[in-house]
Amino acid sequence: MTDAEFEALRVFLKARSGLALSPDKRYLVESRLAAVCTRFKIERLSHLVREIRTGRSSALEKATIEAMTTNETFFFRDKTPFDLFQEVLLPKYLKERAASRRLRIWCAAASSGQEPYSLAMLLKEASARMPGWHIDIVATDISTEVLEKAKAGLYNQFEVQRGLPIRFLVKYFTQVGEQWQISQDIRSMIDFRYLNLLDDFSRLGQFDIVYCRNVLIYFDAALKADVLRRIANTMAADGSLLLGASETVLGVTDALALDPGHRGLYAKAAAANVTKLFAVRAR
Template sequence: MSPAAFETFATLLKTQSGLVIGTDKIYLLETRLGNLLKREKLNDLNQLAEKLRQPANDRMARDVVEAMTTNESFFFRDDKPFVHFRTHALPRLVAARPPGSTIRIWSAASSSGQEAYSLAMIIAESRAVLGDRKVEIIGTDIARDQLIRAREGLYSQFEVQRGLPVQMLMRYFRKEDSSWRINDSIRSMAQFREFNLLSDPRSLGRFDVVFCRNVLIYFDQPTKSRVLGGIAGVMPADGLLYLGGAETVLGLTTRFAPLPAERGVYGVVAAATGAPAGRMAAAV
């Protein structure tokens, strides 16, 4: 692949998805764009790059971005964030929100839906705690094929074996041939929308809790700061942000601060005190 072709792909991915790739990732371009080359009857990535540089290439550009997006996801991934959400975040929000109110949760870069549905299962098992408060779960992703999968709620045997407790599999899924479909009561709790994290999240509304896990690692520093600033702008003073174990807000934004003794959990910083509201609430 020529340097000019690589630059075409790198620029497209950076501007349209925030994904940053170096020349050490050429093998990923070759691997993930192979099917697109076959579909378009192109010989190599140089020809694909040439087509991308032509006018009216929006559909192909989107196909390239979707093919290059990492869609790794599984139920209750890493477990600890979900334990914290169940045992700390939900009780705290219930104490702070009046009866009849709505708690909103955002699963950003939700891929095929496992994270959003993991949260939905926790909510389903926490009805006694919630009382008559409503919960809305919004999953967003840039990849349309993954959104279709999320809405269908159909998973392979391999996918349900990755992190999903067997009792939850039996309670919330039904067998369909060699696959498993999540039941309608859980599926109806999560909505999935197309959304690019480089866009303004205010179009999605405000959120009490945001899961944006294992996403920032693919962005450069300015893009990370921009995304975190946008998320902070749609959260209340006592909101909670969950990031991946290898991600941090340090050096990127002053809008969030880590909760003490909690890895990957961040509270919105109160402007007057410079301390996260989550820290104060956690001590209640």
């Protein structure tokens, strides 16, 4: 693959998925797209680039994008975002949404489903405290392949051993051959949908809680700011956002601000400022 061909792929991937590949990721492109070439019976990577440039095959374009997206995830990944959900967010919204008894959660870049299923299990554990509540969990991803896996709720032994408490495995999973399938009761709690983070979010509606973790690291600064601004627009006035451990809104956007009381938790800027003002007055 020539420098010009690699540059053409970089431009294509950024325009279609937001993925910003640095020049040193050339080896990654070549290794991941080799399988795409084999699948589409394309002899060389340079021929794949040529086909993409013609725009004749939407299937090839889709496969190329999916091959380059990172789908690393596991149950209760990083622990803290789920501790915050149990200890801070759920008590907050049980109180603040007591009248409507409705809670809406969005898991962006949900990959193969472990994140939304982790939240669903925590909500199921709390169901005795939530009689009559209507819970919406919307989980989106750009990859239709991982979305199909997520919908099936089937995971191998390695996947269920990564972060999943054994009591949840026993309680919510059934062994199917060499795999484990999460219960239909839990699967029915999630609405899996295709969504490219470059697309309009307005059709998703409004959310109380948004998880958008470990995806913005692949975007450049301008796109990070744009995605965060549009996420803020989907959030309720008192909505909450959780990002990945290495991600922040600081220096990226003024639409969101760090929750002063909880590291890793973000709120709409106006709401965060009000919280901070009341905290100062209470001293």
